[in-house]
Amino acid sequence: MxxxxxxxxxxxxxxxxxxxxxxxxxxxxxxxxxxxxxxxxxxxxxxxxxxxxxxxxxxxxxxxxxxxxxxxxxxxxxxxxxxxxxxxxxxxxxxxxxxxxxxxxxxxxxxxxxxxxxxxxxxxxxxxxxxxxxxxxxxxxxxxxxxxxxxxxxxxxxxxxxxxxxxxxxxxxxxxxxxxxxxxxxxxxxxxxxxxxxxxxxxxxxxxxxxxxxDRATVERLIRIKGRDEPAQSLDTCSTSWIAVPTGDQQGVVELLGLYEARPATFALGLSVGGHDSHDGAEYGRVYVTPEVDGWTLVLGPWCNPVDPDRAEDVLRVVSELSRRYGRAQAYYFGEQGGGSGWLVAEGGAVVRRFGSYWDDDGARFTVGEPLPEERAACIEEGVVPVGDPGADEDEWTDLAAYLAPTLAGQLGVSPMDLGPHTTVRGVGAVALTPYAREHGRPCTGAYAI
Missing domain, CATH: 1.25.10 (Leucine-rich Repeat Variant)
Structure with missing residues (x-):
């Protein structure tokens, strides 16, 4: 200078x-x-x-x-x-x-x-x-x-x-x-x-x-070895949709849902696929099917969302069919950070309840059936008038409902968020393609943690 x-x-x-x-x-x-x-x-x-x-x-x-x-x-x-x-x-x-x-x-x-x-x-x-x-x-x-x-x-x-x-x-x-x-x-x-x-x-x-x-054989071998004694882990992606069936009959669930090309997959791989498929726009072409977890089989992926306008009708149909075969079946959606909640509960082939709560939309068009006892109990715990009662405040209920899916899933069966080392696991999970992929082409694979 x-x-x-x-x-x-x-x-x-x-x-x-x-x-x-x-x-x-x-x-x-x-x-x-x-x-x-x-x-x-x-x-x-x-x-x-x-x-x-x-x-x-x-x-x-x-x-x-x-x-x-x-x-x-x-x-x-x-x-x-x-x-x-x-x-x-x-x-x-x-x-x-x-x-x-x-x-x-x-x-x-x-x-x-x-x-x-x-x-x-x-x-x-x-x-x-x-x-x-x-x-x-x-x-x-x-x-x-x-x-x-x-x-x-x-x-x-x-x-x-x-x-x-x-x-x-x-x-x-x-x-x-x-x-x-x-x-x-x-x-x-x-x-x-x-x-x-x-x-x-x-x-x-x-x-x-x-x-x-x-290389393909290497990947599959690695997964089978890891899958044998792998502890369960929480399957919590920011936006999670899943179907839950009280059975260890993984093969039967896969067949009834029309899934195909099922490949062995660890929990880590399932979580990774789930995160990928729900982040980059909803990927309906693929799901992760858990091994038997505490007596239940869970199927995860946006394809399972019971209150997605594109999927609601089909999910209602397949969950009803699953409940006819296995006595009960459910489907859930949970979006963290205010993404809302949705649930669908079926027994013996009939839908007992479906409800969706989003911030930007009342979700009312998805409502089927009367509030579940567990929904009413959640209101009481929060100190609000139970949904369905005279004097219940619609806004209070929708605010509460937006967070409720994981809680209800845990009360009515097994929530993917609650899986962990304490969970009893039988078998190995799988990643499979859905009927949607037959019509719309395979999903782009993406790289995942095995």
Missing amino acids: HHHGPSEQRVPEKETMVDAIKALADPDLREAARERLAERGVDVVRALLDELLDETSAVPQWEIETLLAKRIGPAAFDEVTAALVAAEGEESRRRVSRVFTRFGAVDCYVVALTHPSARVRGSAAYGIQSVCSVAFGREPQPDVDYALVIDALIPLLADPDPDVAQRAEWVLTMLGPGVEERMRDIRVQGPGNLRAQALTVLAAVGGEEALSAA
């Missing part, structure tokens, strides 16, 4: 920079301030980052993000990287990481994949995902050398930081057809420390069709 004579002459310049940054908070002054700051380029990066990290600042975060990542651009990359390494606390890290992943500079990200800081490596992988992903029908970037990006990401599959390794695995599944061949090479030639992850990526990218016969 060249000297401007006595230091007091330089103070106004510093002031104007701070003033310009503060002016970003004022819609009338914003445009001019942006221009002044963008012209100063790399000299204002530090001051902009300080403002970004000041949680009391009135300047919108996205104003600073855009200036750094888009206007000043890659010239600011090194300083933003340093700030990411130095950031303390979750919120500060999040703010700097957002700038870092918005540069869109693939060559900078590729270099940063080998940075000593795990935080930088993980954010660089995410930055690559943002620019290069071809998932969900996106077009590849014409100016990106995908082969080079893939090769740069591969070593991160064995990253000592599990979050970085997981991110690298996800990003590789989004980079298109070039990935499969590289993963096949690793399965055959190594390196050995990447073989297991390469199998996961392959399964995610190409589904089972992408696996060699030997």
